[in-house]
Amino acid sequence: MAERGRIRDPGPARHPDAEPPKLHAPYNFVPINDVVVRPAWAPHASHDIPFKDGVCGRFWIRITTVTPLFIGAGDPETDGEDAPEDDRPKDQPPPPRRRFEIDGAPAIPGTSLRGLVSNTVEAVTFGDLRRRIDDWRFAFRDLQNPKNYVQHFTYFDHGIRNRAKAGWLKVDPATGRWRLLPCAFAVVKQSDLETAAGVPRFRLGRRQSAEDKYEIWLKSRPGGRGTRSVAVSFVAGPPGPDGEFAKGRHLRRVTKIGVPSLKAAGTIAGAVVFTGQPQDRSKASRTAPAKATDFVFEEPDGSVIPVPEDVREAFEWGHRDPVTGSPNREWAFFRPKLYKTETQPRRIDQFDGRIPVFYLETPGEPGTVRALGLAMMFRLACPTTTHGAAAQALRPDQRSGADADRAPDFAGTIFGTAPSSGAAGLKGRVRFGHGRRTVRGAAADEVERTVLLLGPKPGFYPAYLRQPEVEPDSWPPRVRKATYRTETGKTPPYARYSTYMSPAADDRAAETDGDDPPAVLRGWKRYPVTSTVRESAPPPVFRDALGEDKPNQKVTTRFTPVGGGTCFDASVDFHNLRRCELGAIVWALTFGGDARLCHALGMAKPYGYGAVRITLAPASDGPDGAVLGPARLEENLGDVHEGADALAFLARCRDAFEGYMADALAELGIKTPWRDSDQVRAVLAMADPQIGDRVAAQGLLDYMREPRAFQKIKNTMVRLILAPYPPDRPQAAARQAGAGDKTGAPAPGTRGYHVEDGETVVFVRPEGRRYRVRYELDGEEAVIEPENFRSV
Numbered sequence: 001m002a003e004r005g006r007i008r009d010p011g012p013a014r015h016p017d018a019e020p021p022k023l024h025a026p027y028n029f030v031p032i033n034d035v036v037v038r039p040a041w042a043p044h045a046s047h048d049i050p051f052k053d054g055v056c057g058r059f060w061i062r063i064t065t066v067t068p069l070f071i072g073a074g075d076p077e078t079d080g081e082d083a084p085e086d087d088r089p090k091d092q093p094p095p096p097r098r099r100f101e102i103d104g105a106p107a108i109p110g111t112s113l114r115g116l117v118s119n120t121v122e123a124v125t126f127g128d129l130r131r132r133i134d135d136w137r138f139a140f141r142d143l144q145n146p147k148n149y150v151q152h153f154t155y156f157d158h159g160i161r162n163r164a165k166a167g168w169l170k171v172d173p174a175t176g177r178w179r180l181l182p183c184a185f186a187v188v189k190q191s192d193l194e195t196a197a198g199v200p201r202f203r204l205g206r207r208q209s210a211e212d213k214y215e216i217w218l219k220s221r222p223g224g225r226g227t228r229s230v231a232v233s234f235v236a237g238p239p240g241p242d243g244e245f246a247k248g249r250h251l252r253r254v255t256k257i258g259v260p261s262l263k264a265a266g267t268i269a270g271a272v273v274f275t276g277q278p279q280d281r282s283k284a285s286r287t288a289p290a291k292a293t294d295f296v297f298e299e300p301d302g303s304v305i306p307v308p309e310d311v312r313e314a315f316e317w318g319h320r321d322p323v324t325g326s327p328n329r330e331w332a333f334f335r336p337k338l339y340k341t342e343t344q345p346r347r348i349d350q351f352d353g354r355i356p357v358f359y360l361e362t363p364g365e366p367g368t369v370r371a372l373g374l375a376m377m378f379r380l381a382c383p384t385t386t387h388g389a390a391a392q393a394l395r396p397d398q399r400s401g402a403d404a405d406r407a408p409d410f411a412g413t414i415f416g417t418a419p420s421s422g423a424a425g426l427k428g429r430v431r432f433g434h435g436r437r438t439v440r441g442a443a444a445d446e447v448e449r450t451v452l453l454l455g456p457k458p459g460f461y462p463a464y465l466r467q468p469e470v471e472p473d474s475w476p477p478r479v480r481k482a483t484y485r486t487e488t489g490k491t492p493p494y495a496r497y498s499t500y501m502s503p504a505a506d507d508r509a510a511e512t513d514g515d516d517p518p519a520v521l522r523g524w525k526r527y528p529v530t531s532t533v534r535e536s537a538p539p540p541v542f543r544d545a546l547g548e549d550k551p552n553q554k555v556t557t558r559f560t561p562v563g564g565g566t567c568f569d570a571s572v573d574f575h576n577l578r579r580c581e582l583g584a585i586v587w588a589l590t591f592g593g594d595a596r597l598c599h600a601l602g603m604a605k606p607y608g609y610g611a612v613r614i615t616l617a618p619a620s621d622g623p624d625g626a627v628l629g630p631a632r633l634e635e636n637l638g639d640v641h642e643g644a645d646a647l648a649f650l651a652r653c654r655d656a657f658e659g660y661m662a663d664a665l666a667e668l669g670i671k672t673p674w675r676d677s678d679q680v681r682a683v684l685a686m687a688d689p690q691i692g693d694r695v696a697a698q699g700l701l702d703y704m705r706e707p708r709a710f711q712k713i714k715n716t717m718v719r720l721i722l723a724p725y726p727p728d729r730p731q732a733a734a735r736q737a738g739a740g741d742k743t744g745a746p747a748p749g750t751r752g753y754h755v756e757d758g759e760t761v762v763f764v765r766p767e768g769r770r771y772r773v774r775y776e777l778d779g780e781e782a783v784i785e786p787e788n789f790r791s792v
């Protein structure tokens with residue numbers, strides 16, 4: 001943010017055809033269902049006691065690749081707990097991934113086929129999503145969300161005031177409980193610390209973690225008796241909004257600092273405290289400011305505050321990887337220092353068994369701790385987990401009880417379930433054999449590819465959570481703008497997103513205008529298929545030792561796929577399946593018999609790899625041309641079906657499955673026919689490569705490559721969400737947009753956003769060929785190029 005009272009220099013536009021932010025992704029979601037279909041016969045499913053209408057046997061499927069396909073075999077030299085640490089330079093690409101093969105020929109593992117079919121069955125049979133996902137709890141840090149995040153840390157009263165306080169965290173040796181020792185703190189300019197260090201090329205402002213900063217500081221600052229020290233002495237002014245830096249914020253500012261000692265009146269002993277540097281200080285601009293300060297903490301003031309156990313648990317949740325559960329880099333650095341034992345040497349750089357933290361007090365209860373973290377605006381642990389957000393989609397009568405807790409859903413009855421509390425495990429009754437190559441595809445496709453595979457971000461709520469507060473007929477779709485009341489009585493605007501910070505409706509008081517909608521998962525994640533592959537996103541850039549920016553090849557993936565047109569044959573063996581259960585497998589394999597549709601299989605699905613068509617075969621030829629045998633189905637009542645007759649029987653089972661789902665939904669009060677349900681329509685749409693090609697041509701299946709784009713779309717005036725699939729523009733929105741397309745300047749008072757920085761602005765008046773706008777956040781004005789203003 002520019003300094004208050006100064007007019008911003010708009011600078012040159014990034015591009016003459018700059019476009020507003022867009023939200024797009026290579027994935028989408030089958031809408032989550034509000035009821036779960038639980039078969040009445042599930043408790044009787046067994047390998048030992050036959051169903052009256054049960055069927056046993058084998059049939060064959062042929063998998064034909066539409067786009068190049070790669071399925072990895074794992075790399076034991078780099079995978080697993082015993083793998084050596086990867087110290088390969090960042091500019092060196094990784095070794096190629098090994099391909100899954102049988103007898104030297106590419107193949108498809110049976111487990112991959114099983115997962116492909118079971119995922120489809122789960123979505124179209126209204127399964128219980130809670131049984132298919134891990135129960136993750138996320139941490140929330142979103143500067144674009146003033147209501148759910150920023151107001152926890154700051155408030156406005158003649159300037160910005162902080163709610164966060166500082167302290168030293170220790171462990172009580174007698175009880176093992178955490179204790180907080182409050183202390184005063186001040187902000188210090190990084191440039192002053194760099195000067196005080198007196199070390200050439202010592203830079204705190206480059207993009208790096210807090211651990212990197214401590215490492216470089218401690219290497220440069222020897223302390224007494226051979227130790228290395230974070231101890232400093234400093235002089236700080238009184239708290240206030242005025243000062244050489246951090247203008248407008250009520251903070252104490254360090255005016256002088258010495259390492260290790262400073263001879264000046266009012267000198268205070270303390271320790272330097274670093275936090276992460278998300279952006280290079282040298283790349284800062286008025287529209288994209290970078291962090292330029294760190295902190296100094298004083299000694300404790302003598303008081304002790306107990307840390308409640310739930311606060312400790314929330315802290316650890318907020319500083320773990322939500323997928324692996326391991327501490328993140330910050331917590332992995334500080335945790336050994338917090339739990340330092342007396343047998344370890346007492347070193348100042350280890351903070352003497354204590355670590356610096358920031359904390360928030362419970363409103364109206366000074367001297368308490370309701371949250372703490374390792375930065376002044378730290379991550380808040382979200383109250384809602386993924387399981388809670390999945391349960392929130394269900395009708396109240398289906399969220400709990402014996403059925404919800406123990407009875408398997410339709411897919412679980414077929415494919416089996418793991419043992420859980422209150423329920424025994426159920427063995428699956430279907431097995432998929434490995435797919436062996438029978439026809440070789442296009443040799444031209446079998447060349448090495450290099451792609452960047454980005455990890456999922458399920459905490460990104462504009463895509464992963466259902467957003468019910470959507471503006472009608474808006475395109476692209478966006479959530480409603482609302483207001484909330486602050487302590488000063490003001491009602492600033494904010495984007496009314498549903499986030500993981502929203503507690504479940506069962507845990508909330510009566511709805512009020514200020515409440516946000518509860519967190520509900522979007523649904524079953526799938527990758528839409530296309531008929532061609534797309535170009536990979538470029539790898540991120542790193543700065544080498546010479547200060548040059550280079551692509552980080554270390555995070556890329558290399559592989560050689562099989563070509564389009566390759567055919568694989570695999571067996572499907574099953575035992576004691578009811579006709580409708582067998583029909584569910586057939587429907588999922590062939591999408592109800594539609595030969596146009598494809599599954600997404602294997603690696604690099606975000607770029608269109610692995611589109612395959614599956615058909616049923618009366619018999620299969622092995623790789624050497626030998627006939628492996630015809631399809632053979634045996635009904636428990638004695639009838640046998642072979643070859644083409646078996647395929648006709650499978651078609652009748654598929655019809656029985658569709659009839660069962662129609663009846664099951666009717667019993668649950670769902671009036672929409674099963675084939676017309678949102679769930680089935682979404683599955684079929686994402687399996688249609690013609691739809692995928694059209695969507696991909698618009699760039700809506702690409703990764704968002706600029707990290708700041710994720711922040712821009714959550715701006716109060718932008719507030720985008722991931723469009724349903726396919727993202728067809730509503731006719732009403734198209735008419736409205738067509739009628740509103742005008743040339744010339746907008747009317748005074750028109751709200752919009754600045755394309756470059758994504759901030760909310762209000763059009764004031766034209767000034768020559770430029771626009772004067774006012775920033776809503778702080779009231780500052782700027783003169784910008786017309787292409788940098790987008791009304792909403």
